[in-house]
Amino acid sequence: MLLLPISLLAQQKIEAVAGADTTSIRIGEQVKVQLRATIPAAQFNKPAFRILFPVLPDSLEHFEVIARSAVDTTTQQDLKILHQTFTVTSFDSGHWEFPPMKVEVYGATDASSFDTLTTYPLGIDVNTVAVDTTKAFKPIKTVQTVPWNIWDYWMYIAGGAAVVLLALGLWLYFRKRPKKVPEVKLPLVTPYDLARQQLKTLKEEKLWQQGDIKQYYTRLTDILRAYFEHQFGIAALEQTSEELLQNIKPVTKLNQQRDKLRALLAIADLAKFAKLQPTADEHEDCMQKAEEILEWTRPKEEPANASANEKPAV
Known part of the structure; x- marks a missing residue:
């Protein structure tokens, strides 16, 4: 203790x-x-x-x-x-x-x-390592050459043969591979025709008559934005209304309809985000403005009797 x-x-x-x-x-x-x-x-x-x-x-x-x-x-x-x-x-x-x-x-x-x-x-x-001093010292041996043996190099030989076989196989593959036939692209619907069809469908659905004001203006502006993006190369679907109005300036035809587009986007933004209830005349006027913008910016059609080797004018 x-x-x-x-x-x-x-x-x-x-x-x-x-x-x-x-x-x-x-x-x-x-x-x-x-x-x-x-x-x-x-x-x-x-x-x-x-x-x-x-x-x-x-x-x-x-x-x-x-x-x-x-x-x-x-x-x-x-x-x-x-x-x-x-x-x-x-x-x-x-x-x-x-x-x-x-x-x-x-x-x-x-x-x-x-x-x-x-x-x-x-x-x-x-x-140190113990050395037996009772035994005689042996002379240093001379350098001896080792006889050549092919099996000492079998890895290099196998690797070279594999590379040769791989190269030969690739050559035969690319030589006998069937040539790709160019795909014949079918004519697609033009951005203008698609937008016209979508506006027609929107009118037939009568969304604003049924009280779905926000959906009506969302669809209307999305149709125009998709048309601008595919027809003129403007990233309209990712831009705000002000950004879109700024970016259409270089496009001459589209810029000439800027006032109509500004009025349409202003009413659409108020209806979608501020819960504005436009009148029936304003609904019809916005649809009419959208159709007028499409017609004004409609691309010119080439003459039917144009030569096949003639390039269209820019």
Whole structure:
């Protein structure tokens, strides 16, 4: 019972210990140096607590550091154990001491505390290769040539043959591949004809007569925007009304109908977004403006008796 408080006190200390898996190696052999730090969990979990393991250089006196493992953390009862392994070697024969390693500890007792833990040096014997001096020395052998063997180059031969076969196969494939017959494109509906048909369908559905004002103007403006996009290359479906009015300026025919288009878009925007209830005359007038814009910008038809090789005028 008298020794119990001393044992508990020892467990509350932060300790750093270094060890090696062997104390005797031959030149060039490797030895693993283990660095372990034991910290009470109560101190380890403090917000200001930090512990820094040493950063060993690649070369020490009589030793070379080959590899370093990451710092592992394990829990054992109420202790935190930090562990790191250094793989080192030596090319100098003799008895050498691996130098002490320093572990820096911050915030163990309070936020401003600092301490340095230093391990003991490790004694390692580096031995040379034993030579039997009782036997006679043998002369150095001359350089000998190895006889050529085709099987030593089978991978290169197989690779070259595969490349040749692949090239031959591609040549035969492209040579015998049937030529593609050009597709004959059927005449498509022109943007003008499509827009005229859509306006006719919209009139027959009588949306505004049924009270669906917002749907009527949404369909009406979408038909015009799609016509502008396909006929004149304007990204009308992605633009606001003001952006569309600005972008039609370079198109001469379309710009001449700008006032009609502005009036139509203004009423449509108010009906779609401000819940305006236009009159019956305004509904009919917007449809009439849309038809007039289509007719004004309708592309000219080529004469039926035009020569087949004659290019249309731009």
